[in-house]
């Protein structure tokens with residue numbers, strides 16, 4: 001190492017240490033709340049019934065129902081030329097899936113096309129489309145005007161009420177509603193605007209300014225679930241399985257559930273605050289009818305309120321089946337309405353219907369379903385060899401040894417610190433000889449260093465995300481000054497995938513797999529520790545429009561890299577921290593940087609169950625807790641529970657004490673060994689469940705109510721869960737407790 005590099009490293013180290021000192025616990029003020037987020041504040045202030053849009057020109061076109069949404073006063077207004085109608089499309093798909101799209105009319109010249117998230121809906125989905133031939137019009141009891149009605153699936157109809165506009169699914173015959181949109185008249189759609197003379201839309205948060213060149217462009221609306229006792233889903237939050245209300249008389253939370261992928265240091269264990277991933281998919285379940293679902297394909301920041309009973313007491317709007325209805329309110333900063341309604345009626349039906357849109361989960365390799373040993377960091381080759389042999393000595397099985405960021409040459413991914421890891425291939429071969437694998441970390445922040453070939457090439461080819469003024473975006477992360485490949489662009493994803501070939505990734509072998517961290521993306525000096533919203537991607541898409549999917553595209557490109565490397569014969573393994581709808585097709589995810597606390601052990605269960613419900617069967621929490629030093633009892637309990645996570649990995653922060661399973665005395669080693677042995681005994685069962693998930697979408701670990709949908713007592717239980725349909729697991733989440741009551 002050259003002396004000046006050593007100094008640079010020392011400087012970086014000091015800087016990062018400072019960073020850590022300042023983030024020893026969750027810093028609420030680093031992050032925006034709803035009141036500091038103008039679109040959220042505006043949307044939340046709206047009153048029920050304030051939407052005055054009518055559906056007009058309702059016709060069948062190309063097998064879909066289409067309509068124009070116009071404001072009520074449009075026909076009478078003097079200056080009605082000013083108001084551009086919105087276009088509404090209702091499409092029907094097999095298996096009880098209704099799709100609703102609402103966007104500006106491109107022929108009326110909005111300044112730019114609004115972003116529609118590509119590559120999430122699987123191509124096969126379009127084969128499921130039902131071509132509509134007939135539409136009937138009637139005035140439904142209680143309405144003053146007509147509705148258009150179409151047959152959706154066995155026993156279900158989709159209804160578009162014209163005035164005021166409302167979309168819902170109801171049961172045929174009984175007419176009972178299942179799920180509806182805009183029943184409370186909260187729908188709002190802010191059209192894009194070209195900046196006029198003197199207009200100023202800049203927004204500031206802390207020291208960052210967002211230029212917002214197209215002005216406010218948010219969308220919000222209410223969605224109601226009928227015959228629903230609880231709603232679930234919309235990860236990722238560290239909170240209960242059954243979602244608590246966020247608004248209404250006497251509710252505990254005041255913030256909506258936020259979906260905004262963020263690198264949150266030491267997240268707290270019971271909060272609607274958004275963390276690393278976002279899946280805008282909500283599921284309702286109730287004893288009287290069953291399950292239904294709603295998915296909004298939109299990758300901008302989203303905020304979702306679950307309304308408590310009585311929130312609309314004086315709105316003057318009355319809806320059927322008052323008692324068992326759950327109202328929710330969805331707000332997004334940008335994009336379009338591209339929403340899917342799923343009729344169920346069972347929990348497994350809803351998950352399958354959702355996956356007909358976003359794809360079935362990938363089938364993992366057998367080794368990936370076993371136990372993984374990770375730490376920031378296994379220092380060098382000697383450390384790796386030592387840990388590996390101690391597992392054998394202590395008769396504890398493990399399958400994968402992980403290397404965190406310190407294995408690289410100065411956080412230049414795809415390189416090795418040749419002082420610490422002089423023989424990476426030999427090291428991997430030694431592990432492979434025992435049937436073991438290695439995983440190295442590859443993050444999206446590329447060190448801005450002209451001698452680093454990945455950076456050189458990305459710069460030359462113009463592959464980086466641009467800042468608002470069109471230069472390569474430059475942010476601070478582990479590697480210091482860094483830029484981020486624009487993963488929205490398929491050409492760049494393909495280039496990225498090629499980085500994983502044995503030729504490009506020098507020192508990699510066929511037994512090496514990959515871990516994607518920091519892909520929210522994390523930017524230490526960016527607003528809320530991420531990329532500015534006015535940064536620019538492929539096709540002039542603003543970062544605000546795709547933020548929640550950036551990590552998804554990164555995960556996709558990395559997984560495709562391993563597929564290419566193996567010439568399609570080798571199933572990839574890539575773990576990702578950031579996630580979005582569809583991540584199930586690309587690999588595993590984990591719940592990020594948790595803490596060595598009993599509360600984090602407890603919340604890992606609803607977090608993993610929620611990910612499974614929303615399509616991601618392959619997830620787990622860091623066993624032992626990432627931050628802090630677990631007491632031996634907590635560590636043992638974590639192994640005993642973690643042995644049933646679909647993804648079973650121990651991991652620990654750089655500053656924690658070593659905690660390999662044999663370091664806590666004979667008795668604790670024995671308990672941990674037993675827990676890991678149980679997992680290994682069950683691996684054929686787990687592997688079979690992964691195949692079941694791969695073909696039917698049903699998650700590997702399941703909330704009790706998924707297996708016992710009419711047992712009311714299970715609906716809000718998130719301490720116990722099912723592994724498949726045959727094993728019930730009850731965790732122990734408290735010190736000094738030896739059985740669950």
Ligand SMILES: *[C@@H]1O[C@H](CO)[C@@H](O)[C@H](O)[C@H]1NC(C)=O
Pocket residue numbers: 360361362363364571694695
């Ligand atoms: C199952 O997993 C494989 C391998 O990841 C994937 O190619 C396939 O699309 C998945 N789904 C089904 C239904 O087989």
